[in-house]
Amino acid sequence: MTDPTAPGPLAATAALMADPARARMLAAMMGGEALTAGELARIAGVVPATASGHLARLAEGGLIVVHAQGRHRYHRLASEEVAAVIETLGGLAARIAPLRPWKHGDAARQSRLCWNHLAGRLGVALHQRLTGEGWLTPVSGGWTASAEGRTRLAATGVDLDQAMKAARFACDCMDWSERRPHLAGGLGKEIASAWLTRGWLRRLPGAGDADVLARRRIAVTPDGARGLREGLGLDAA
Amino acid sequence: MTDPTAPGPLAATAALMADPARARMLAAMMGGEALTAGELARIAGVVPATASGHLARLAEGGLIVVHAQGRHRYHRLASEEVAAVIETLGGLAARIAPLRPWKHGDAARQSRLCWNHLAGRLGVALHQRLTGEGWLTPVSGGWTASAEGRTRLAATGVDLDQAMKAARFACDCMDWSERRPHLAGGLGKEIASAWLTRGWLRRLPGAGDADVLARRRIAVTPDGARGLREGLGLDAA
DNA sequence: ACCCTGCTTCGCCCTGCCCCGAAGCATCGC
DNA sequence: GCGATGCTTCGGGGCAGGGCGAAGCAGGGT
Numbered sequence: 347m348t349d350p351t352a353p354g355p356l357a358a359t360a361a362l363m364a365d366p367a368r369a370r371m372l373a374a375m376m377g378g379e380a381l382t383a384g385e386l387a388r389i390a391g392v393v394p395a396t397a398s399g400h401l402a403r404l405a406e407g408g409l410i411v412v413h414a415q416g417r418h419r420y421h422r423l424a425s426e427e428v429a430a431v432i433e434t435l436g437g438l439a440a441r442i443a444p445l446r447p448w449k450h451g452d453a454a455r456q457s458r459l460c461w462n463h464l465a466g467r468l469g470v471a472l473h474q475r476l477t478g479e480g481w482l483t484p485v486s487g488g489w490t491a492s493a494e495g496r497t498r499l500a501a502t503g504v505d506l507d508q509a510m511k512a513a514r515f516a517c518d519c520m521d522w523s524e525r526r527p528h529l530a531g532g533l534g535k536e537i538a539s540a541w542l543t544r545g546w547l548r549r550l551p552g553a554g555d556a557d558v559l560a561r562r563r564i565a566v567t568p569d570g571a572r573g574l575r576e577g578l579g580l581d582a583a
Numbered sequence: 584m585t586d587p588t589a590p591g592p593l594a595a596t597a598a599l600m601a602d603p604a605r606a607r608m609l610a611a612m613m614g615g616e617a618l619t620a621g622e623l624a625r626i627a628g629v630v631p632a633t634a635s636g637h638l639a640r641l642a643e644g645g646l647i648v649v650h651a652q653g654r655h656r657y658h659r660l661a662s663e664e665v666a667a668v669i670e671t672l673g674g675l676a677a678r679i680a681p682l683r684p685w686k687h688g689d690a691a692r693q694s695r696l697c698w699n700h701l702a703g704r705l706g707v708a709l710h711q712r713l714t715g716e717g718w719l720t721p722v723s724g725g726w727t728a729s730a731e732g733r734t735r736l737a738a739t740g741v742d743l744d745q746a747m748k749a750a751r752f753a754c755d756c757m758d759w760s761e762r763r764p765h766l767a768g769g770l771g772k773e774i775a776s777a778w779l780t781r782g783w784l785r786r787l788p789g790a791g792d793a794d795v796l797a798r799r800r801i802a803v804t805p806d807g808a809r810g811l812r813e814g815l816g817l818d819a820a
Numbered sequence: 821a822c823c824c825t826g827c828t829t830c831g832c833c834c835t836g837c838c839c840c841g842a843a844g845c846a847t848c849g850c
Numbered sequence: 851g852c853g854a855t856g857c858t859t860c861g862g863g864g865c866a867g868g869g870c871g872a873a874g875c876a877g878g879g880t
Binding site for chain 4: 620621624631632634639654655656
Binding site: 353354355356357358359360361363364365366368369370372373407408409427428430431432434435436437438439440441442484520 | 590591592593594595596597598600601602603605606607609610644645646664665667668669671672673674675676677678679721757
């Protein structure tokens with residue numbers, strides 16, 4: 347039998363997220379960008395030395411991966427699965443917290459990124475539109491696109507073939523603010539990155555209000571609003 | 584602006600799961616039963632006084648609810664959402680943990696309960712069978728059942744109407760051991776409870792091997808194997 | 821070559837909290 | 851009534867670990 351006093355994997359992994367500074371770092375990385383240790387230190391509100399220790403633990407725990415480049419070290423979440431856990435846990439926390447220094451009434455429902463795909467109002471609306479019209483239908487372990495869905499998405503700059511190739515089993519990620527699924531997986535990533543590079547979406551500076559929203563806010567540009575309306579019949583209010 | 588040193592809801596909630604004793608308690612409650620403080624103390628491997636403190640914190644944090652009855656106090660998970668978070672986090676932890684006192688190779692994939700519905704091999708197989716035959720199709724925020732699916736399920740003792748009534752948005756819960764969705768929500772609950780009372784499934788004592796599997800193991804009885812084969816064409820190996 | 825910047829390692833302090841034993845309340849059985 | 855059981859609150863001890871400053875080690879610019 348194993349040591350009964352051992353933490354166990356669940357507690358060990360939870361402990362990695364249980365520190366305020368580390369939680370802020372993880373929340374910041376939910377924007378999908380790779381951030382340097384210095385940036386993360388500032389975000390977390392600790393001195394670089396402390397941040398370095400935290401990042402080492404997160405990396406050793408497998409929650410983040412580090413990419414050294416020159417004298418910078420870039421940190422990002424290790425996988426979509428890690429992002430999903432943080433998203434889910436953050437949603438539960440936000441709904442549970444009776445102590446409410448964090449108004450999750452309105453700001454939290456805004457459109458945002460969840461690791462590398464769209465979440466919030468926009469993410470959910472997109473998911474409903476695509477599945478509601480039958481352009482996309484879930485099958486066990488992935489998606490199939492109708493011919494119309496394929497051309498519609500292509501018109502918005504989404505390379506469906508490449509997305510499908512990478513679309514290892516596209517869970518629809520549960521959106522905690524809207525309580526409906528949004529589009530994750532390879533397809534979600536492809537859509538978000540296509541629209542970001544096309545200038546239909548842009549990142550908002552997003553202040554420093556930590557935790558669930560740090561560095562994750564996005565907005566639809568006028569171009570994007572027009573494109574989504576014409577291409578998908580989606581009203582991005 | 585709020586106090587920048589405040590833990591934040593994410594860290595606070597994660598901290599509740601970050602203690603070994605509390606994690607063991609939560610894992611035990613994943614079996615769906617309401618457990619007394621004494622049982623949980625024994626499971627967690629701590630003295631009743633310590634367990635009482637932990638349970639108070641879990642309750643105050645909204646992860647569990649307490650139901651006093653006579654001189655016993657029964658504790659269970661507060662919601663399906665809490666269960667989903669624990670399941671997801673446990674899955675991530677099990678796959679990440681490079682330190683492996685916890686073999687998650689085989690035992691973890693066994694059929695088990697996830698809060699109040701089926702998970703593991705059986706849960707995933709069931710989900711695939713029901714959706715694969717078109718008996719159940721996901722629609723935005725729930726399910727619809729075909730006529731054939733309705734009669735098939737009714738034949739196994741599942742009251743579909745009642746299930747649907749309670750089937751507030753049946754996310755398919757992601758199964759971490761099989762990496763495929765299984766059936767959660769009101770329908771998943773109804774199926775599991777129907778088959779448990781009918782004697783098609785039974786709980787396994789489940790040793791005390793804590794964390795992800797404590798008190799969650801189930802097995803298909805000979806009766807159940809026959810019923811599932813005849814009723815649903817499902818081979819419960 | 822020089823310095824500057826970004827990051828890490830080290831040593832120390834100190835808070836938080838996990839644990840237990842003892843005592844205090846409830847509830848049930850007799 | 852009485853004692854037994856289940857659980858809680860209280861006080862004290864001990865350890866993990868989070869925080870910082872100082873020093874060390876890269877990589878880059880000039």
